[in-house]
Amino acid sequence: MKSGRFWAWVVFALGAAYFFIPLIATVEFSMRMRRGAYSFDAYQIVLGDERFQATFMYSVVAAIFTIILGVLIVVPAAYWIRLRLPQIRPVVEFITLLPLVIPAIVIVFGYIRMYGSNSPLPFLASDTGTNALLVIGYATLALPYMYRAVDTGLRTIDVRTLTEAAQILGAGWGTIITRVILPNVLIAVLSGAFLTFAIVIGEFTMASLLNRPAFGPYLQNIGANRAYEPAALAIIAFAITWGCMSLIQILSRFAPKSANRPN
């Protein structure tokens, strides 16, 4: 009993060290820009860089559009599958996993071939079109996470009976989705949204090949040409990701308790 506990702590300490030592080393390195003293110079330079601000804002906006697109596609789809087409769920689950299996570079080359300026759908002919294509691509990359999050949320409620209860009270589809389904899976949707955000902020391949001024290519560019700033950037990106994860945790406390199932 005692020794089991001891070894558990040893394993925990090893795991923590594996995780924290590189992190601490990076933090330490990022603060050594000024010779002989710790400083936040690297952070100042990074945060003050116009390109940082521009690319970061670009990626935030792209993330927001990606989340909106993802929610609009995934929530009704996952809801409808649970309600009317449960038999096709395995197929849909497989499809939503494809973006994890197919490398982003394959997807984006496909896009470039499909939507070039000579194609019937010339997304790439204009900047707006290319931006839209990037968002669509991001939504694809985020699909496995978004779908799984929403589907898990739907599992906690009795979708069919709640839908029927709302219908018999006179509600149409719009009311059912916005007043009954979405509020009950909101936390799941938000966790999908934050995962999407984290993916989009760091994404490199698609943004770079579509030649968009996004944060990922900027990160890569700085990393290749500077010494201290990439470390600072890595820490900033890390903080943003962690911020998202903690928000999911905090918000999940406000999840409506499910009291549908008689026990």
Next chain:
Amino acid sequence: MAEPFLSIQHVRKSFGATTVVEDFNLDVAPGEFVSFLGPSGCGKTTVLRMVAGFEEPSAGKIVVAGKDITRLKPNQRNVGMVFQAYALFPNLTVAQNIGFGLKVAGMAKAAIDSRVAEMLDIIKLPQMADRYPYQLSGGQQQRIALARAIAPKPKLLLLDEPLSALDAKVRVSLREEIRSIQKKLGITTIFVTHDQEEALSISDRIAVMYGGKAEQVGTPFEIYNRPATKFVANFVGTLNVLEGTVTDAAAGKVRVNAQEVALQGKLNGSKSGDTLSLALRPEAISLGWQPGHDTSLSGEIAEVHFLGSVIRVRVGIGGNTVSLDTFNNSTAPPPVVGEKADISFSSGDMLVLH
């Protein structure tokens, strides 16, 4: 019935190749409380869901207040429904749940609030307005679900086994409450259950269902005392069934184990030599002769169970066994297995099962 409020006409429902409801007919008067009673899988829920609009009949039509609603969407029917699983919206408070239908209908906020308060009074839970469903017991949740269903003043109230998830005590008190609210509001109601006591105790009429058909529709008294089919007789209450052979159809004479029984009325549709199933409720039979009884059969005591105040006796009459209860009597010893015994009953209590 003058003018039925709800009329279900020749309704059939098939899922793929299997027909689960077959030629179902029922007229319900305004303000009437009708129960669907039947074993699991007989199609009670399916009929109810067709009335609600969740399933479309494969054939037949459903008329409410003279209007054909067969193809109407559920949200256009103005019907209230209470589900077995409560189905309260977990993200809304009790008051918001009850007000849901009113809000959807576009009622003003002040009007909604006063209607919700009125509903909370009716179900006797006035302090619960701000609670969430997970903070309520099952019985309370089901009362909220009832309030939510009747708040928009529906024309028709449908309840699908609303009590089956509750424990026995709550079940009895809530069924009385449902009935009294229903009477007070005068709302036409269909109540699905597979509990015969529930159906017998609160219904104006009962439709006993079997294999997707209404076997018999009648008052609880009729269903219990005059079951129209063998299934109804067996399903509702305990029943003794005797096999008999018709000896004189016109005079209503039947032979049971070489003893003649004169039934009241003719045996239309039967001829001499036909075999018939005859049924008797245990409480209609007495051991030995009793005033008012006009028929007796002799047999042999097969089993005796001393249950305290009551003694349950089974008497063998040829190939048939008849079960009856006698009260314990401290001065007379109970019958003994193997003894010869006569049973008597009134021929009017004997039912012919078709």
